[in-house]
Amino acid sequence: MGILKDWWQKFEKYPQRNWWFSGILLGVTCFVAFLWGLGSVGLVDETEPLFAEAARQMTVTGDWITPYFNGATRFDKPPLVYWLMAIAYKIVGVNEWGARLPSALSAIAMTILGFFTLRRFGFPSPKAVTTEPNSPQTQRQLWLSAWIGSALMALNLQTMAWGRTGVSDMLLSACMNGAIFCFFWGYSIPSPVGEKITPNSPFPNRWYIAFYLLLALAVLTKGPVGIVLPGLTILAFLFYVGKFREVAKEAKLVFGAILFSIITIPWFVAVILANGQVYIDSFFGYHNIERFTHVVNHHSAPWYFYFLVVLIGFLPWSLYVPIAMARLRFWRRSFWQQQPRSAHFGLFCFYWFAIIFIFFSVAVTKLPSYTLPLLPGASVLVALLWSQELTRSPDLKQRKDNSFFITGIANVIFLLLLVAGCLYGPFAIGYDPAALNLAEDAIKSILPEIGALIWSIGAVAIAFLLLRQKNWRWIFCVNFIALFCFIIFTLIPASYFADNLRQKPLRELARFAARVEQPQEEFVMIGFQKPSLVFYSQRPVTFFSHTPHFLKRLKEKAGDRPQDYPILILSRPDKTRESNLKSGDYEYLEGKGSYQLIRVNRDTILQRNP
Template structure:
């Protein structure tokens, strides 16, 4: 018997060998998560502007031993709670103060989410309500394995997760805790919700309380408000609010939640008072929901585009996956057993997150990350049912597959055009030209074109498994051959010069010599130089005065980073200027009073 025959025989009967199938699944999850989240994670430097702010705040916590008040560039940084800084600082202790350490919390959060989603779908990933009535049948077991494989892989194989899991910011950590809390809640709910004793709820409910408390420590009130809304809408829809409220032991849950989430908020408020309350709760939470912060406004349909593009190629299956829920028929779901409710829960989860952030006035692509696990569940259930019942393949699935092909062909053409749509970035003036010369656009074109041809063949054969595998191959190829090289190219064009400047600062800076950057604000300089930097906007009224005030009699020289276009506009005629380093578009200068 050939090796191929052995594999085929195993695939035809894998539900009969759960231990072997589990080991293979664990290895596959590890390899996929390793490629998507950890492979070459620290090979490129921190990317301006947000990532180095987080990384530097964590560095300062480690340096000063102040684990309560975050600081960046000599000032308090109240944008986010401390969990991401704490985890980064722990990573720094293990692997050093570098980009790898700054990104490890995000990568592990994404990997943990993959694992939790696999566990959830392996237990409750029934394609239909009827399948839940006989969970031990071979057919149901096959579908549970398929749903677990597909759903967990979808978490890794989409653009949004890959991007945010490889950045040292709070968004993926929030997603891991937020989504992990919802997964644990449903596992406890679907398992019957039996309490440990009269005081303690089901252990999965306890895990949900812990993870949602961590979500609050990751990004604030959104970590409990939005998941709480998901659970509330889900239970009200089913008419099970009182039943689950009782079994979840909310008093003990509140104690667990507050014991984890509250102490830091109390301590930071006692230390910083109204300044913290106004900045964190007022500006970074209330104002982000009710008004536009930092110019991040967008039209009402913004998140339709974000989900469509960010979750490609799987997003084209979402309309069909949502339509089959039949949300207009609550009686259908109320008559079903709890273990059959996962699809409904995922649908509620998706729409609550989507609608909440659509209503919010400030809009950013990262805000929709917490709905991606719900989207993965919906598509996994849709696809696994199609794979196990190809003879009853729905028009909705076929229509989605055709749309998949169309988008693939469109994207293959777009890849050739992509160098022309790269916007003008003063920090990387040659980026578009370098990208065009790199042949990465041609690689993207080839991957999408070949992938689309594979999809056409699978659609003609009406093979949902072939469609899923084709899309997976496309995404793995894009990660390895396009996305990771693009990241390296951006680092080369946009960040490497700044790191060289920062390195020279650390070796050539005179004692007590101040550093200023004019016309740009690049936090990576703060992180890599380990110094506070004066960021000055020359167009502001006090900008020129700020430049003149840097040099003093006690410290007559300072280091200046600026661009060639800006240099001629600065009041330096009465000063001696020495060029230390030029890295397009920046110049590092030493300016001395005469």
Template sequence: MKLSVKHNVDQWFNKIAKNPALGRTVSILWLILIGWIAFGWNLGNIGLIDETEPLFAEASRQMFVTGDWITPFFNGDTRFDKPALIYWCQAIAYAIIGVNEWAVRLPSAIAAFALVCLVFYTIQWYFAKQDELEQVSRPTRRYKTSFIAAALMALNPETIIWARTGVSDMLLTGCMASALLCFFLGYAGEESREQGAGSREQGENSSPLRPAPRPASSALFPNKWYIAFYVLIAGAILSKGPVGIVLPGLIVAAFLLYVGKFREVLSEMRLLVGVLIILGLSVPWFALVIWRNGWNYINAFFGYHNLERFTEVVNGHSAPWYFYFLVVLLGFAPYSVYLPLSVVRLKFWQRSHWRSLERFQQFGLFAWLWFATIFGFFTVAVTKLPSYVLPLMPAAAILVALLWSDFFQDTEARQTIPVSSSPTPPISPSFLGVSGWVNVVFLSVLATALFNITHILGTDPAISNFHEQIQRTGLPVIAGVMWLVCAVLVAALLLNRQWNQVIAINLIGFVAFLIFVLTPASFFIDRERQLPLRELSAVILEAKEPNEELIMLGFKKPSVVFYSHIHVNYLGLPQEAIDHIKNQAAKGLKPASVLLLAEQKKFLQMDLQPDDYKSLSTKGAYNLVRVPFKKKKSEKMDIS
């Protein structure tokens, strides 16, 4: 029965392979399906999430409204945290579909989807080249592996979170990871071009009237993939600054030094041309923003947001040395348990073996150095955030997909393949079995943690009775049961030695988790945490008098600035707010009042009397009041 099903699957993939149009159609439909599930579904149906996302959204809105495409502003102040590409993309989206949540997140979603497509293409290309070398057709392995690689790339927590968030991290990852894939395609394709040129030269008539073909490496410009690499590096620099060239540069240099082709490849890449492309695309904006803002920009962006983040703890974002082990374990869950075996399988320490292979066969080694370089770089960095290792997720997906390719065999391609022609020998099922049982344990622990999630999560001051409300949703039980079922199914497959279906159970489990747990949970958090602020922003728009100041006391929620389109004065302490209101009253400003948005706890600490303010609205944990001024000779605060 098993052989019959497998034979039917192979026949189906063979049919796809023999019909290019059908193959392209199925591939496009698959990419659209996983792209929509991971990045498009309900993308704009949840409000902006404080505290970071509204900063980008509002800076882009200011750029869109004012027409100043050089200097980003937020709440009346310059915002030099990130370069301009994310703001440009969001502003363009505003112009196309309006100022809304969809437009804020669309650039991140598009960057993620484009990267998934390029991962899919690269895997397809790699296995097509391997089949060509081995003179065998294995469409089942090629298509299954590329489908799995695209799904692993899209359907993991780290990628989904940042692809659905309107910040610069996914744009950086899209540019950087795509640049690295383009580099490898150019690197491997250059060898094919030279071999093709050599073959044509041998086959041509040696007539003296016919000039000999010029070697591909003597061309004035690099090949198209190298050009794409340079363009995308410029995009990465405009997404997040120097890290956009430093990290890819380190990865490419480490790879070329390892395989002993450093000078050779730098020559064929036409590095001078590449530098001119990168500088020509990225430098103009930096020159303009520095020309306009001078040392304020240099000190803020290059000093604080780049150098200090690497050498010092910034904004309290410190973590122990093992922090990114946990981030990768959970951020690439549940497939992360297979990463150790995926790496060991490569035997990357056998340098002579890897140097003897053809260029395209070094793909697995390249993915490993990509993963290790980014992981090591940010482990050394002092400031640590989960989003920093987002650019290694494509490499993780590639490594795990290549591991599973050993178990996607074609029943019609049984001829023996020389070991020397394969970059890595097939992994033993017993080794995969060990990782499989680790997978079972991991899913069981995950299920147990979700059953007891209220004992793990801290409290959220913006949501009253946070733990009780989560329990009432029933989501922890649904999530726990879901992963427990997956653990049982994986265990059953391992006992029956059905290795190639294990990864499918993990993927199906994650999709179900995304649809039935994560999405309802995000709506719950939005309703309880963010909706009150959006509703209060609407009240502010209606109630605010011309030139009336809005004070936010005790917290910083930039979403209010985005939704109300009003400048907000952030004050931390109740006494600070009292003193500020007294000073404003003494100036005799018109109108003779301020709007005060405060957490209930902080508001009570102001000790205002009922006749000192007018309540406008109370939503969730927040109060919105108007505090009129009045003049008194007493020492009491001048408000009424």
């Protein structure tokens, strides 16, 4: 405690150091989480290349209204993520950096906004707001809340994964979460300094305007869910604290609706005019309504699915979310209604987490990425808990329950389970036709042992700290250091390892195919559907799941092409044998990993398969 107190006194003597330290912390955190090696790993099949190629097609065709992939319309998502990728391609080139830069920058912006919001409103308790907002203790808590919360927002498995992936999930999360942060700023500071806003003014304060702008961008990223989730969160919170009518007036809903419509409606009108009912049925019907009410693409899961997703995706901080919620005593409605607005941030984040969790638990289609928007809310809750723990007096009488100790024990057990997962996880890797030796090579690599060692040291250190109650506060530091080391020495190297075995052979063959292609030659992939082949070859590819499907299509189209029509086939060697082709029937061009690239005439295949 003495060391920590001396450290704080030095910082408080020179307040500017806090901002310098914050800048360095945010810079290192965001670099490690989102920028380090961003373009060093190839696009990961199946989803990422669909987005990357659709954006590339916009730069080729000049059609910025209707997204296309491999010659077919792609109505899964609105255009904002494609637009941003296409712009990135113009700046850094058509590559992995360009495809992923919008996601990475979105995650960084969300982290920075989260830092400043916590620095302003990250009070661990309402008492700090009402009685001692400027005391050294409260200021220390605000700094700690900002540092811890922003680090947790960035350095968790889910945010890192989607912040490094060229899809729409991170952009959607950043827009929605940014809107939620901005709403709370507007809610807590109805009339910021320098703004002349009268009760009869048609305009709200600048934070509400930012809120509406970000909601519109969220809808342009992924559709109605971009306004539904923030809307449900805010409505539930406002009704609970009894301020719905009051806030509705000051937020100028009519102005917000007009601004929102001006930004969102033009593209939806343009795409419907260009594609008609097909777009309406596909986007609004299939990709929105059906995803909520039916299982889409076999993405079903049990009701407890998201408990497991949050437990693993937000490790090890997920263990502290329950006590972080309980300490708010959110059931004391009359108490919270009496508190000033700026003291509501913790309660607001409780609703943020709970509403999104419940919404997607009710939805029939379930995917791990759906919990991404609730993680900043969870980060704030845990940050408020730990900022209070790290600044509380070591007097043992202050703690009246054993919840923290029990959670600490669960923390140790959880880390030991991670040790077992690191050591035995490679043995659970099943058969992967795209990388036949993946499990064997993973077992032989040193990465599982490194991960197990990191979590073992963390478990032992936390068990030691639990022996003395006054040392419990340092559990946070152990968890953070262990997680950071795991990311640096295991997680990121593991992504390079998997890429070399699974994706690198495919993209090398795709680029080779682009170099050796002949005019009017058809490019076919049999046995796999890997969209990255389209992106890296930059040419249309026809996919067949099985050889019989390929042969059937070839016979049906026999009269449409000349007899010497060449076909470029990428598949596994066993698929070539299924076509009854002999070594002299085709030209072997190249082989990488599990794949081989051959050229064969159409009539040769038909002769072998009458």
